[in-house]
Amino acid sequence: MDNRAEVREFLMSRRAKLTPELAGIPAGPNRRVAGLRRSEVAMAAGVSVEYYAKLERGTIAGASSSVLDSIATALQLDDTERAHLFDLARAADGIPTSGRARRRSDANPATRPSLHWALEAITDGVAFVRNAHQDLVATNALGRAFYSPVVGDGGRVPNLARFQFLDPAARDFYPDWDRFAEMCVAVMRAEAGRDPHDRGLQDVVGELSTRSDVFRRLWGAHDVRTHGAGTKRFVHPVVGEVTFAYEELAITAEPGHVLLIYTAEPGSPSAERLRLLASWAAEHPAPVSADPR
Numbered sequence: 001m002d003n004r005a006e007v008r009e010f011l012m013s014r015r016a017k018l019t020p021e022l023a024g025i026p027a028g029p030n031r032r033v034a035g036l037r038r039s040e041v042a043m044a045a046g047v048s049v050e051y052y053a054k055l056e057r058g059t060i061a062g063a064s065s066s067v068l069d070s071i072a073t074a075l076q077l078d079d080t081e082r083a084h085l086f087d088l089a090r091a092a093d094g095i096p097t098s099g100r101a102r103r104r105s106d107a108n109p110a111t112r113p114s115l116h117w118a119l120e121a122i123t124d125g126v127a128f129v130r131n132a133h134q135d136l137v138a139t140n141a142l143g144r145a146f147y148s149p150v151v152g153d154g155g156r157v158p159n160l161a162r163f164q165f166l167d168p169a170a171r172d173f174y175p176d177w178d179r180f181a182e183m184c185v186a187v188m189r190a191e192a193g194r195d196p197h198d199r200g201l202q203d204v205v206g207e208l209s210t211r212s213d214v215f216r217r218l219w220g221a222h223d224v225r226t227h228g229a230g231t232k233r234f235v236h237p238v239v240g241e242v243t244f245a246y247e248e249l250a251i252t253a254e255p256g257h258v259l260l261i262y263t264a265e266p267g268s269p270s271a272e273r274l275r276l277l278a279s280w281a282a283e284h285p286a287p288v289s290a291d292p293r
Contacts, residue, residue, distance in 0.1 A: 068086055088193050145281030146262070160184065186218075192205070243264070243268075247260070
């Protein structure tokens with residue numbers, strides 16, 4: 001991915017979203033743009049117009065943390081957007097996000113037995129491991145049952161982004177499909193900022209940009225987000241509608257991989273349906289996605 005283009009489009013998109021009213025600037029009668037002007041951002045950030053224009057052209061290498069902080073404050077970036085701006089700056093400087101190169105290995109983490117043991121120890125919730133490409137690389141038993149519409153047949157490695165944008169079944173599985181689509185792309189956009197040279201992620205983005213107009217539009221919006229925690233609503237073909245709380249945890253041993261756990265509020269209809277799904281899963285066991293040996 002072209003770092004200069006990423007910086008340019010991100011800053012321009014954030015500037016376009018910030019109205020004069022939100023920035024506390026009089027709009028005036030002859031204003032031609034809905035968002036802020038470069039000069040207004042530069043003034044709010046305490047830098048020269050020429051310097052801000054240079055940054056917005058994508059020349060962000062060498063920008064100090066204090067300048068980036070001032071730009072982020074002037075553009076009223078949230079925590080995730082601010083982190084994304086710093087990630088783009090680190091990439092321009094040739095500095096990995098973590099301060100060291102991400103460990104890369106040809107080994108598939110789904111073949112590590114201890115990862116499967118840990119997942120299978122979670123019996124009252126849906127648990128799965130996802131990588132930066134949105135591949136569903138490992139699940140517990142309940143996760144395999146829950147994500148059966150995504151996994152499908154044939155033993156392929158399922159990809160949540162491809163399912164979201166290319167499989168018609170996603171519209172049924174995700175009743176809040178538009179919200180899920182925005183979340184999916186924003187998480188991928190943030191990951192691209194952290195590791196712009198990830199070829200696997202580039203391949204997924206390229207494929208979806210070619211095959212999905214919605215993905216292409218959302219990718220062009222340059223919105224970013226972290227997953228963290230929250231609630232999601234699904235309609236499962238076996239047990240019907242469920243609402244889950246989710247927690248996302250980084251896996252230290254596998255940089256770029258996260259563990260997500262979905263649980264239901266105790267005593268809720270969703271908790272009862274989760275128990276029904278567990279019973280169904282016991283009667284219809286699905287094969288694991290990789291041989292843990």
